[in-house]
Amino acid sequence: MSIHIQKPEISAELRAFLDKPKKLLIDGQWVDARSGKTFAVEDPATQETITHVAEGDAADVDLAVAAARRAFEGGPWAKMLPAERASLVWRLADLLEQHADELAQLEALDNGKPVTAARSADVAGSIGMFRYMSGWATRLTGETIPVSSPGEWHAYTVREPVGVVGQIIPWNFPLMMAAWKLAPALSVGCTIVLKPAEQTPLAAIRLGELVQEAGFPDGVVNIITGFGETAGAAIASHPDVDKVAFTGSTEVGKLIVKAAAGNLKRVSLELGGKSPQVIFPDAKLDHTIVGTASAIFYNMGQCCTAGSRLFAHKKVFDQVVEGLTAEAAKLKIGHGLDPETTMGPLVSSEQHQRVTGFLQSGREEGAEVVTGGNVVGNRGYFVEPTVLAKTNRDMRVVREEIFGPVVCVQPFEEDDLDSIAQFANDTEYGLSASIWTQDLRKAHSLARKIKAGTVWVNTHNWGDAAFPFGGYKQSGWGREMGKEVLEHYTETKAVGVKLV
CATH class of the missing domain: 3.40.309.10 (Aldehyde Dehydrogenase; Chain A, domain 2)
Incomplete structure (x- = not known):
């Protein structure tokens, strides 16, 4: 094998992003953490500090969840037609495509992965995920049910968004894991509090900027950078979060399950493997x-x-x-x-x-x-x-x-x-x-x-x-991608009408 470790120059576009303050996205505003704390982000190839980002914790999670609840219960997002949601999600994919080279460089700098792989897999896969999931916004259907009870009945089901979703993503595919979580939740009409891994928070911050540029209403996507034991734990245990989705280690997944028990929030887990x-x-x-x-x-x-x-x-x-x-x-x-x-x-x-x-x-x-x-x-x-x-x-x-x-x-x-x-x-x-x-x-x-x-x-x-992904045994609960993931972000409501 050959070895050549030298940091190449980054693009002017990426430099401009790195030079800006890295704050939390709450209710459509970029704000400092309530504590005022920040933490350093490191280039794993050189061990140099790239930038500093806001260190959110439970107080910031409270504000983000409240914003997500307001956006879910009222305002433009709650009234938006499925085709309008689909258009916004597709628009976000277009913006990722426009900034593909910058995003690939950001992944390579923040995570360490080869920029060519980041461009062909991480960024391309994220674009594909948003475009695929945008189509489901107009295809979520219930069904009529032939019942056998005496009398005349009209029985049917409808699919509704589960509500406020907490999403905690890992550091190995920062942008793509955010896309895997955000795309289906947005397409069905949920609102989100997203926490990226503390090792690799930058792609999520940049994605938050693109979410705003795409035109999503305030409070629909909130981004809290911080540590798992503080911000992540606060999301998992929050009484006003309806569902938590986690990708990471099996050890932490078990902690998520325990934390979620307080209000019996729905949980999906994509965990470890030994394939x-x-x-x-x-x-x-x-x-x-x-x-x-x-x-x-x-x-x-x-x-x-x-x-x-x-x-x-x-x-x-x-x-x-x-x-x-x-x-x-x-x-x-x-x-x-x-x-x-x-x-x-x-x-x-x-x-x-x-x-x-x-x-x-x-x-x-x-x-x-x-x-x-x-x-x-x-x-x-x-x-x-x-x-x-x-x-x-x-x-x-x-x-x-x-x-x-x-x-x-x-x-x-x-x-x-x-x-x-x-x-x-x-x-x-x-x-x-x-x-x-x-x-x-x-x-x-x-x-x-x-x-x-x-x-x-x-x-x-x-x-x-379109290909569902998830595990048996201690590799997790539920599936990402494909139509199967929509089960995590929707509730099925059964309606029975007695025809009299």
């Missing part, structure tokens, strides 16, 4: 090796769906390991703003310590480091792409979510699909899995046996705005 990849002997190895490498090294391994447990049949195991090693060697480690970079830094010092701690644990428990396993440079949070062999399910690196560019490879000999499914399912998580084979019978049969919300065949980390 298996299963390679059969008949897989097209050139394609498979590139795909499985991308599955773990993409976004520096900071994906909840990262293919971190790789099971290859003994007939192809050595070729797969050699291929993964070769793919790792091709990666160019560098600053995310460098268009030549294909692997940036981890997002923070905390994440860097977590991943390097797992690498140390793997060595101590007997794992073989085939390639990588080291930190890179003396500044920034860089870690080499790493392949670990001679691993087993008793090791922490196999059981626990690392959230870094580290894959544990294991051979298997079984041809029985039940046995293969057993070790693929040997995890507390159930977010995703991939199967690599040319045998369609084998692919479909194994897909049925794997306990995961998403099963890919001959690909990994693929998605679409």
Whole structure:
């Protein structure tokens, strides 16, 4: 692998944004935190401070929730026609497209990811999400119900927005996770209090500016930057929030559930994963090796769906390991703003310590480091792409979510699909899995046996705005994207009319 860590110049448009004060968006106004506090935002590639943003807490959440409630109960948003909501959401997508290069640079600077990936995946995916979800604004329908009760009845259902929604998003895909949350909620008519991750608050702030430019009424979208244990906890426990949507770790997801119990607010959770990849002997190895490498090294391994447990049949195991090693060697480690970079830094010092701690644990428990396993440079949070062999399910690196560019490879000999499914399912998580084979019978049969919300065949980390996403077991509750996500943001009202 090659290494070149130097911060390129940023655009004048992005510089202008960074130089402005970073405040909270509450009821259509950018305001300081009630406490007056701010916190620093760091470039993970250089450890330099990029800017400072307002540090919101419970007092600010109270104001934002009140603003969201007023916007939901009355005013222009409550009276807006579905087609008008659809137009606004589509307009927001257009603005993202107009500022796509700036937003990609912002993601690369704030999160560390390669700017080329941010442009092609994060920004493009966010645009697609808003456009897809805008269409649902005019397609939310109830149904008439043929009832069997005596007498004459007209029975039907209607779908209504759930109300004020608290949305707490992670740091690994800051812009796209905001889009995943905002787009369906806005399309059905909810109002929102959004809290971005404290490590990566800048995309949400810029998105808030574009929300205003698109013409959304005041109070419909409120943005509170701050820390999870203060602002995030206040949103999750707030008695006037009707629903909370969270993406992040399973550990924090459990805290969200407890906090939400006070008023029994509705909860959706997209949490962690330890996703298996299963390679059969008949897989097209050139394609498979590139795909499985991308599955773990993409976004520096900071994906909840990262293919971190790789099971290859003994007939192809050595070729797969050699291929993964070769793919790792091709990666160019560098600053995310460098268009030549294909692997940036981890997002923070905390994440860097977590991943390097797992690498140390793997060595101590007997794992073989085939390639990588080291930190890179003396500044920034860089870690080499790493392949670990001679691993087993008793090791922490196999059981626990690392959230870094580290894959544990294991051979298997079984041809029985039940046995293969057993070790693929040997995890507390159930977010995703991939199967690599040319045998369609084998692919479909194994897909049925794997306990995961998403099963890919001959690909990994693929998605679409229309394609539902979520997990089994401790990977979460509910689904993002597709029509399924609308269930989280709507209530079903049943109306029974006795015809007399």
